Amino acid sequence: MKIYDIITKKKQGLNLSQEEINFFIDGYMNKSIESYQASALLMAICLRGMSEDETYFLTQAMLNSGESVDLSRFSTFSVDKHSTGGVGDKTTLIVAPIVACLGGKVAKMSGRGLGFTGGTVDKLESLTGYKSQLDPEEFLTQVDKIGVCVIGQSANLAPADKKLYALRDVTATIDSIPLIASSIMSKKLASGSHNIVLDVKCGSGAFMKTSDDAALLAKEMIKIGKSFGRRVRALVTNMDIPLGWAVGNRTEVWEAIQVLSGKGEKRLTELCVALATSMVALSLNIDTGLANSMVSDAISSGKALSKLREWIECQGGDASFIDDADKLILSNYKTEYTANKDGYISKMIADQIGFASMHLGGGRAKLDDEIDYTAGIIFHKSYGDYVKRGEVIATMYSAKNEFSECIATLDNAISVTDTKPSEATLIFDIL
Numbered sequence: 001m002k003i004y005d006i007i008t009k010k011k012q013g014l015n016l017s018q019e020e021i022n023f024f025i026d027g028y029m030n031k032s033i034e035s036y037q038a039s040a041l042l043m044a045i046c047l048r049g050m051s052e053d054e055t056y057f058l059t060q061a062m063l064n065s066g067e068s069v070d071l072s073r074f075s076t077f078s079v080d081k082h083s084t085g086g087v088g089d090k091t092t093l094i095v096a097p098i099v100a101c102l103g104g105k106v107a108k109m110s111g112r113g114l115g116f117t118g119g120t121v122d123k124l125e126s127l128t129g130y131k132s133q134l135d136p137e138e139f140l141t142q143v144d145k146i147g148v149c150v151i152g153q154s155a156n157l158a159p160a161d162k163k164l165y166a167l168r169d170v171t172a173t174i175d176s177i178p179l180i181a182s183s184i185m186s187k188k189l190a191s192g193s194h195n196i197v198l199d200v201k202c203g204s205g206a207f208m209k210t211s212d213d214a215a216l217l218a219k220e221m222i223k224i225g226k227s228f229g230r231r232v233r234a235l236v237t238n239m240d241i242p243l244g245w246a247v248g249n250r251t252e253v254w255e256a257i258q259v260l261s262g263k264g265e266k267r268l269t270e271l272c273v274a275l276a277t278s279m280v281a282l283s284l285n286i287d288t289g290l291a292n293s294m295v296s297d298a299i300s301s302g303k304a305l306s307k308l309r310e311w312i313e314c315q316g317g318d319a320s321f322i323d324d325a326d327k328l329i330l331s332n333y334k335t336e337y338t339a340n341k342d343g344y345i346s347k348m349i350a351d352q353i354g355f356a357s358m359h360l361g362g363g364r365a366k367l368d369d370e371i372d373y374t375a376g377i378i379f380h381k382s383y384g385d386y387v388k389r390g391e392v393i394a395t396m397y398s399a400k401n402e403f404s405e406c407i408a409t410l411d412n413a414i415s416v417t418d419t420k421p422s423e424a425t426l427i428f429d430i431l
Contacts, residue, residue, distance in 0.1 A: 003027060003037045010044040018057040025061040025160050035167060042164070042173040050178035055220065056227050058178070062186035065160035069192035073140065074105040079283035080193035081108070081275060082184060084217070085117040087205045087354040088242035088268075092120045092150065093256035095276040097307035098298045100147030104283035107143040109153040109191050117205075117354065118252065118363065121152045126249040126373035130317035148311050157190040180207065181220040188225075195231045195282035197275055198222075202428070203240030205350025211236055211428040218431050233278045236428040237271060241348040241383045244268035248362040248376015250328040251397065255378075257325040260305040265382070267426050273299075274427060331374035331397040337407060339387040343416040348383050352413035359405040360398040372399045377406075384421055 001023050010016060016024075024041060027033035050058065071078040079099060083089050096106045110120035124130050132152040134142070142149040155162070161183050168174050188196050198221055201207075202214035218234035225232030244265045246255035258264045259272060273295055281291035298304040305322065312319040321328050357363055361372030379394045381387050393414065396406055 003033050003041070007037065007041050007044055010041060010048055013048045015051050016054055016057070018060075021054065021057040022061050025058075025065060028163065029065055029160055038164070038167055039171045039173070042168055042171060042176075042179070045179060046173045046176040049176075052223060055178045055182055056224060059182040059186050059189070059224050059228075062158045062160040062164070062182060063189050066158055066190065067154070067156040068190045069107070069109075069136070069157070071105070071107055071140075071192035071194070074107070074143065074194075076194045076285065077103065077105045077283050078107055078193040079104045079195040079197065079279045080106070080188060080191055081197045081199065081279060082188055083199040084180075084184070084201045084207060085205075086201045086239040086243060087117070087350040087357075088244045088247045088252065089118065089199075089201075089239075090120075090123060090244065090246070090252035090256050091199065091268075091272050091275055093123060093253060093308070094259050094268075094272040094304075095279060096148045096150060097260065097311055098272070098276040098295055098304040099279045099283065100311070101298050101303045101307040102280050102284070102294050104147065104279055105143050106148040106150075106279075107139065107191070107193065108148075108150045109157065110150055111153050112364075118247070118249070120150065122371055122373075123249045123252050124150060124315075124317070126253060127312060127321070128318040130312065131315050134315075142314055146307070146310050146314055148307070149315070150311075153187070158186040161186045175207065177213070177217050177220055181217060181224060185221050185224040189228050189230065193230070195279070196225055196233075197278045197282065198232065198234040199271075199275060200234050200236050201239035202236060203238055203350060204352075205239040205242070205354060215429055215431065218429075222431060231282050233282060234431045235271075235274060235278065236431070238424055238426050238428065239350050241424060242350050242353050242379070243271065245379045245382070246376060247353060247357045248360075248397070249371060249373045251362075251376030251378055253321070254325045254328040256308070257305070257322060260299060260308055262299055270426060274430070278430070329376075329378065329397060332399045333401045333403075334395055334397045335403050336392045337394040337396060337410050339381075339389055339391045339393055339416055341416050342388050343386070343418050344420040345381055345383055345385050345387060345393070345414060346417040346419065346421040347413070347415035349413040352409055353377070356406045356409040356413065359409060360396060360403070361400060374399055383424055386420075387416060
């Protein structure tokens with residue numbers, strides 16, 4: 001078997017066998033296949049696509065390239081949630097304690113932020129003392145004890161995906177539905193949960209720009225999950241505008257507390273309730289109506305907020321901020337972003353707002369960049385709101401007194417017009 005022949009076969013639009021795909025993954029991992037050869041095959045896949053069987057074989061090969069987490073001790077109660085990325089997406093901080101306090105087992109490995117997309121682990125590490133690295137038995141024992149544990153993603157889970165993704169990132173081969181689906185699902189399957197809820201984003205702040213493309217990706221991932229014996233549900237959601245009021249790290253933890261206290265922004269709360277409802281319905285094997293009622297009660301009763309406190313403390317973090325969340329939005333410097341005219345906010349481009357937060361120090365251009373945990377943006381006005389000239393739209397926070405780049409980026413991201421825009425759809429579909 002030769003990689004040249006495999007590249008040629010896919011270039012011609014023919015389907016690759018399981019043996020050929022395994023040969024490719026094994027060879028790329030052991031360095032007998034060069035990066036330029038792997039790049040050629042990835043480009044052929046982008047242009048020619050993959051069949052359902054090929055996508056399954058690729059997912060399996062990447063899954064088998066490393067270790068898998070064994071969550072069998074939790075039976076069918078284990079449940080994971082994955083978002084395909086976005087701006088202001090702090091949903092894990094909200095849904096994990098909700099699901100855990102209702103009996104689900106949330107054993108989750110999360111990533112760090114890169115570019116305009118924030119990472120859950122960064123938000124958690126912004127809390128003093130929080131331990132994002134635990135040994136496997138500590139991880140499982142905590143889930144057994146309190147129902148939730150969130151740590152950094154292990155390098156040993158689907159390492160072939162990590163290596164391939166780095167190559168895709170620099171060879172313009174990111175935007176392929178089979179490659180995205182197999183990448184996401186190889187990691188989710190390796191993480192071990194019996195139930196998986198996917199939040200598939202679409203819009204300016206997402207890989208998928210349209211709801212139709214996001215639905216295609218969602219369906220592909222559902223098929224993969226079912227092929228491996230997992231229960232999977234997907235929500236196709238809007239990422240044209242940021243999710244909630246806050247973008248950053250501690251700023252987003254602050255907002256998570258607002259939601260769990262029953263005082264959250266409407267769209268963010270609605271999405272978190274929908275995600276948690278799907279997670280509870282799958283993990284407890286109950287109907288959606290009952291799950292929704294239980295989720296609403298978990299928030300209104302304060303049980304979910306109490307579970308957040310227990311979770312943070314169990315992983316060594318200082319949870320005193322829950323009693324005074326405003327401590328989380330203290331920084332060396334802050335300044336206000338104001339409206340330049342009267343009118344309605346008719347545009348809030350999500351990825352640009354993510355980049356604005358990066359300029360403050362709240363994100364990374366490279367994975368080894370250091371983050372300013374105090375940096376971020378809190379919006380006081382959102383899409384569709386009426387503002388007057390000079391009225392505060394947002395407050396920016398940073399350890400550095402440098403706001404010019406952030407303000408310039410917000411100027412490009414936010415538009416105020418005379419006409420009120422139509423209401424933005426939040427959830428396009430549940431599959």
